[in-house]
Amino acid sequence: MRLKSIIFFIFILFVYSNCLRSQVVTTAYGPVSGNKSDNVFEFLGIPFASPPVDELRWRAPVPPENHTDTLRAMHYPPACPQKNFEQGDTTATIMGDEDCLYLNVWSPDLSGGLPVMVFIHGGGNQQGSTGQETGGTKLYDGKNLSERGDVVVVTIQYRLGILGYMVHPGLEAENTAGISGNYGVLDQILALHWIQNNIAAFGGDPTNVTLFGESAGGVNTGNLLLTDEAGDLFHKAIIQSAIPGLEDYAEATEKSTNLVNSFVSSGTDEEKIAAMRKIPADSLSETLNIPINGGIVQQSWRPVIDDVLFTDNPESIIQSGRFNHMPLIIGSNSDEMSLSAPLVVYPSMVNALVSLYLPAIFRPEALSLYPPGSTQDEARNAYVQILTDAQFTASVRRTAQCIELNQAEPVWRYFFTYTHSVAQLASFGSYHGMELFYVFNNWENATLGSSFLFKPQDDSMQYNMLHYWTNFARTGNPNTNGLTTWPEYAASEDCYLEIKATPNGSQCGVRSEKSDFWDKVINFKGCTSFLSKNExxxxxxxxxxxxxxxxxxxxxxxxxxxxxxxxxxxxxxxxxxxxxxxxxxxxxxxxxxxxxxxxxxxxxxxxxxxxxx
The missing domain is CATH 2.60.40 (Immunoglobulin-like)
Known part of the structure; x- marks a missing residue:
């Protein structure tokens, strides 16, 4: 009898302890409960849309159903269907669930009226999730960013690959605009609407929302600057290692039509789509390609210029001034493609890369700017820098210049050059996505970053990046007392902050000669301002x-x-x-x-x- 009493007491204590740590918040769709993790309230897996399955596959997302029972938001949602590749690896696994339109919220104060930071994950619009694990940690876990930055953090999911971006004639008759595609973009917009309508209950200020993303998440953040449909849904933006990017509608239609025909070879366009809606998502995901192959970014599935969400190419929209003007941080890393480029590179491979991608007239100058050297290390460095500057450094400068010239709100450019100890040992430099460990303050939780490999410089990096990002979210300016001054960007000077353990903030011109070369290769003539000359x-x-x-x-x-x-x-x-x-x-x-x-x-x-x- 006494043993039963003890067991019952332990059970009651366990239930009571869990009740103390749980928290219920009422949303527009019903109550949700989350956990208390140290000083942060954590809600994982809140639906912002109905599952996009069956007849909702390849349709605009619709809001979730109302519920009266308390929804337990205790676990990360399943990833959207994808073929998952590790960076620098060509092997992949099929994973995910179509019922994936969920978001996660971290808040240090449910009554706070705090700045809101909404993160869009990367992965080439083909892979990735809010629960992604990298280096032995949840890379996008928002707990530390929320607690240490005193902000509400939200991470969102969106449809990927063929399920998120297919453009097909059989889908065009299903909406009044007569277009298709951009389903992943519509997911992001609906998530932002959910945040506007519900985030105050989690302690967030819906009038002070910062959207940020890295890689494809940065592309998507930049694209949302270009559409009126997102104009009132966020107020500041951070684009990490990316620029806005859209695909031609006709080209996307041809690609999608060929793919559909490979699954369903007969019938009308509408009949083919009806058949495609019955094909398992795993089979569709099998068709996806690796987003970065040998250091070359391959955006097989992208948002398209549909004349509804997006009316023109990004450069033309920005040049016209018809975009969502707001404070912007934009930047890239010094060795973006170091994890994805071949591990062994010979000088002859540098010559081959240049010959493959550049017209003959530009090859001598390219080899002068990026000499192949005589050793494998020298050759690999040249190879990585060519891929990094052509795809990131130069393109980020173009976008920063064009936006700065065409809005009154400030632009801030960064160049991330810090290398943690593991990357130093492997000679990988500041690779694509490394800065995310420091923005989210999760390098200390990573298997590779823990213990003796977590250096004082890493702690300094965490402090600096978190506070630059959250200061910006709070005021539109990353600067505050105790941090090295980050100069505001001007197109004529190209001044920036070099982000490292001890930044000095005095640099102007990020690899200017090399960026000038890549501008010349694509015949970029520079941006002008839509503002009057007198102004x-x-x-x-x-x-x-x-x-x-x-x-x-x-x-x-x-x-x-x-x-x-x-x-x-x-x-x-x-x-x-x-x-x-x-x-x-x-x-x-x-x-x-x-x-x-x-x-x-x-x-x-x-x-x-x-x-x-």
């Missing part, structure tokens, strides 16, 4: 400082002049007008981004002024 011409001798500021900015000119000034909010609303004033007091204004327009001698100058805590 961007400098007024010689005029100075606005300090910027950023925590209270006031001073206006100075090197000679006595008459001038007028006007202060605008980031949404374009005029806040105040001034005449010949030497100081503008911002202490009564909220932290964030403001536009100061100065007029003198018939000319205008627009300054971006940032107020920080």
């Amino acid at each position: 961007i011409d400098a007024i010689n001798g005029f100075r606005v400082y300090p910027n950023p500021t925590n209270d006031a900015v001073k206006l100075e000119h090197n000679e006595p002049i008459e001038f007028n000034a006007a202060l605008y909010g980031s949404n374009g609303d005029k806040l105040a007008s001034y005449h010949n004033i030497s100081k503008i007091d911002l202490s009564d204004y909220a932290n964030g981004m403001y536009i100061l327009k100065v007029t003198t001698r018939g000319q205008h100058k627009v300054y971006k002024v940032t107020k920080i805590p």
